[in-house]
Amino acid sequence: MTYKLDTIRLLIAHDSQDEAEQLMNALRNAGRATRAELVLGEDELLRALKSGSWEMLLCRPSFGGCTLETVMAHLQRLGKAVPVILLADDFDAGQLRSAMAVGARAVAPVDDRELIMLLVDQQLDYVRMRKERQQTELALREAEKRLSVLMDQSRDAIAYVVDGMHIHANDTYLEMFGYPSAEDLAGVPIMDMVSAADHEKLKKLLRSRAQDESKTHELECRGVNTSGDEFDATFVFAPSTYDGETCTQIVIRSAQVDESVFQERLQEMSQVDQVTGLYNRLWFMEQLDQAVGEVLKTGQMSALLYLRLDEFEQVQGSVGIEGADEALTLIGACLRKRLGENVPMARVGDEDFAMLVPVSEREDAAGIAEQLRADIEALMPPVQGRTLQMTASVGVAFVQEDSRNGQGVITRALDCCNKAQKMRDGKGNSVHVHDPMDDVAAGSSEAIVLAIRQALEQGTFKLLYQPVMNLEDESDHFFEVFVHLPQKGGDDLKPEAFMPIAAEHGLAGKIDRWVALHAMRAAMAEKAPVRLLVNLSGYSLQDAELAPWIGKAIKAAKFDPRRLLFQISEGDANTFLKQAQAFAEQVAVLGCGFSISRFAGGINPFKLFEHVPVSMVKFDGSFTQELGKPESRAKFAELITQASSRGKQVLVGFVESAQQMQVLWTLGGINYLQGFYLQAPGPKLQLNPEE
Template sequence: MTGNEDVLRLIIIEESQNDAEAIANILRNAGHVVRYHYADSLEATAEGLEQQLPDLIILAQAQEAVTMNGLRELLDQHCPETPVIFIGDTAEETQIIAALETGAADLVTYDQPDHLRLVVAREQANLLMRRELQHFRICHEESEKRCRSLLDSSRDAIAYVHDGMHIYANQSYLEMFGFDDLEEIEGHPIMDMVAPDDTTRFKEFLRNYNKQEQKVDNLEVQCISVPRGNFKAVMEFCQASIEGEVCTQIVIRDQASGDPELAQKLQFLSKQDILTGLYNRQYFLEEVELAASDAQAGSAESYLLYVLLDNFKGVKDTVGLVGSDIVIKDIADLIRDKLGEQGLAARFGDNSFTLLLRQGDLNAAQALAEALRHAIEEHIFDIEGRTLTITSSIGISPVTENVPDAHEAISRADLACEVARSAGGNRVHLHNPVTDEQLGREREQQWKQAIIDALEQNRFSLMYQPIVSLQGDPAERYEILLRMRDGDGEEVPPGQFLPVARQTGQIVDIDRWVIGEAVTRLAERRREGHDTIFFVKLSGPTLEDPELPLWINEQLKNAHLPGSAMVFEIAEKEAADHLKHTKAFTKSMESIHCKTSLEHFGGGPNSFQLLKHLAVNFLKIDGAYIHNLASDENNQAMVRSILDMAASMQKECIAEFVEDASSLTVLFQLGIPFIQGYFLQEPHPGMDYDFTEESI
């Protein structure tokens, strides 16, 4: 039925409204919530159909204004599947047969209310099944279209075979075997693709596979191709259907091509920041960790530079996201030019960079920092005819035997950079263990108090970023983002207060505030009739709280919310660092029907291994693989492999940081269920939107 399944929507065609009300009362006494439109003519019936499509129509035989033929013509224009029940004084066998022959669902009598009740229940069930069938047919057609689009865009050679004959092949398959179009290969035997030496073995394999006696679903053979000659390949088989016809899907992978090179490319990609071409944060931390280990072992010291662009938020506000990306890329080019072969550089944050000089000396590090600071200050950025300049603050910290690990090394360089920024920016500062750490403690204490004040004075607020279904799911989904205002009412970016909150342990209190506020807002949203789902981020320290699942359950119960309305997100790195607690938390959430998600999936070195331990429902694919997706085949290959793996494990994927229509098109062709990012600027009423890439 349409709408609320507890409501029965009728058109009752009777001589008088009192008779119609009597019929409605019979159904109300049977437990139905009845909403009916009374009609005493064909025109009044048409009026009722215009207002709302009914679940069924009850037509009194005694009245003469509406005939079954006239009613059927009217229904054919609006809702031909709507059943019509005749009601009369008698229901002899001949009368029932005559009613059925006119197209009525049944004939009932006024004096048999139980019969009416049962017929209505039956027709309700039948109507629901017909509408569900129609829905599934539409979904099936869309799925077939999406599948065909995915097949046509796949780099893998894929064919569908029935009784040994090709009925479909994608473009990669046609190119592999030298066919110009699909018509050439339709009806062509698959046996012709196999070299003569392997045909006997191939026939035996197919015979056993078709009898379902074959346990192995792949076969190594020599294939034969006009453009390529003989080549070794692996054929992968699985049962499938295409346009309703049962067949066998065959994927052919050339053993001699692609795999080692692709693996090498993917390995390089895993180390790279896509926007700038510099190393990414994860790889840089690994290199700093090695430098710290070398220093502890007595090798030469290294030097770490932390570069922060001054007032980058103002740049973003002025030139927008695309323009700020141009600034970031230009800065990366300046860093590459000044660094040369002295060391390695990474994009460490949104507007921060790090450089590592292995086995350098202090004079070289300071000279490099000054040269880089001067180059940034003097550079004129040209953004679509608009020019601007920017400065930077640079902190330097030696990586000595006293530095225990990479995070401490970065922390010291970051602190030195903060000293430079606090002094007015556009300067270089060498880390001083005494004065800098004192400043760091003072700064941390100030932020700690600011967070306490924000919690007590309700200066935190939530923002919402939409997560959109590409497969027609009507539910509205939002990721929750956090913002804080200072005492003057100015917004404080999360990147300024959240790192301190993690260090001081206040992140646990903040996470609880976010959950509580999200539950309140979600309950309001659902009371307004919206089918809303919130994605809420959790930090690693919060996951260590054994009472958290019970507390979440209480919050949901008090707000009368189902667990399925909440999805808890955990960054992949946080999950790996707190694996034991994350595993326990995901199991607890499953027991109360809440779902869980791994954020930035694919960004770490052991992403797929992590899934052996965590029963999460969603994988949010790392934004590095979504950037330039339309033009980067390596990114497409990585996204495809994640989607294939997720499908095999019955998990759904979300593409984060979707910023352009081209990437959206590729993602749709790949069949990804959900997308999120800057591209989706389509607000709904009552929601405070945020389309930045900053997160809680």
């Protein structure tokens, strides 16, 4: 269970707007997607805290007559768990001690941008982990509620005990011992439930549990009810929790209704795949979660091998379902033979298997995966009178000290398996081992530069077009243009992954020119007029020849410049302000429009209008995500009104649900809507939504 944090909602409590904006730009230039708000005094701070949710607060020791101590008092009073980083003038141990004493989580010198960035990253990790823990605790409480219902309906007698006293019991337990209600049992010692002849045995067991409460103990004895009647029973003592309190669970089965063998068999059946005899996915995920917990204690790294049989549907087609089951059984036996009985392994899907193998080094896992792949290729089992030739692809991920949960590990292994299946021209029969760089990009900077140059030479960039809904004119065919860089045997790279590298090598401008030209050509191929919103990187604005080239391209493509808008992000517009101003003025002369995306993410977004001739704004996606909160919705409506009153067209993107659509319909001043709920980006200009 992971908490996704796409945009940092940052509150800056500062005594200087200029310095706060510089800090904001530094965060953006460092690659942190940020939506910030500046507060210059106590009243503004209170309004901001009440009207929005914030991931972090950067705070000066004093601002507008307000102090850090006042800030922390307001946070506590309003119940806001916002980590605070103090931006201090003088940094010493005394200031660090006093700041942390009132609740700040970190202190950095106000001029040390590098340290501030490191602390921001550190606190974001803290926020993610706190949110994940909250989600986990909520899930745990829901599970405990369900278990409580199951317990009350159980045929077994179940009770919970703290310090030898009952705190809760189900109806079966109450009936077994003759108590009319749980209230009558509350506080009764467990010793009263056992015959006097067995008191010494029970005391010995309780002393043993006091030494180690993590184990399960059983006691065969004579139970006794309130009437003094005795009966044979087995008391099972196990560690548990009740209402969040650590306690001991007692399960009692009388000798006449002992179902332990049946329950054990039922438990076994629920964990075993009936076709292969291996364990199933549910059991394997429990083992995987245990491994994630154990690696923090022991440091023992494990490799998760995710194996999928290639083109298994063809096997089913040739030998039928019964024959396919026989083949799967043989695969399971093959895996056991290679890895042994002690290695956790399971059938986790129709033709998918997973194994958890302890390894000393990451390189060891590749050899094991290759052995499994070769074993299956050489197996060639006779099934239903046919000799099957099967192959498998194996993805490898690792359980290591930075692994957060088992689901994340198996998802990563599955992704590697998918990549292995795409190898050898899609034939699979390969192994792909997870590389930490896979999480950052699809390759090294050198490899990306080579791919960019190749895509420019061969024209293999992929353009995607997402419709923009005009709320006033249904006949308006308006599309935003996105560019992706295809990768061999992998997913496409998005602009945020390759454009910074392209800029370092002077290729950003060439990519933007390619996109603009090919998008215009695609639009001209349509029968109906098409309008385009073309995204440019801030790096391209440094090219003084870009605007003149666009003028020539428009003439060459015979494209109506009034149907062309160019868009850059608010962060790029602030970073390259003079260049953005010059470019916007030049394309305005041509007849083109100019738009700002990720709008209102900065401290004073409307200040841009004083320098850059903007015709449209596309608001930051975090505003759409927060429409469910009344305060955030009201603030968003106010920003839309301000932009609209300044003569700017307003585009609201990232519409992902019907509920968001309904809310946006009620807000005035919006000209355009866009999002996956309306239509996802596609490789074609779909003038007819039903295409």
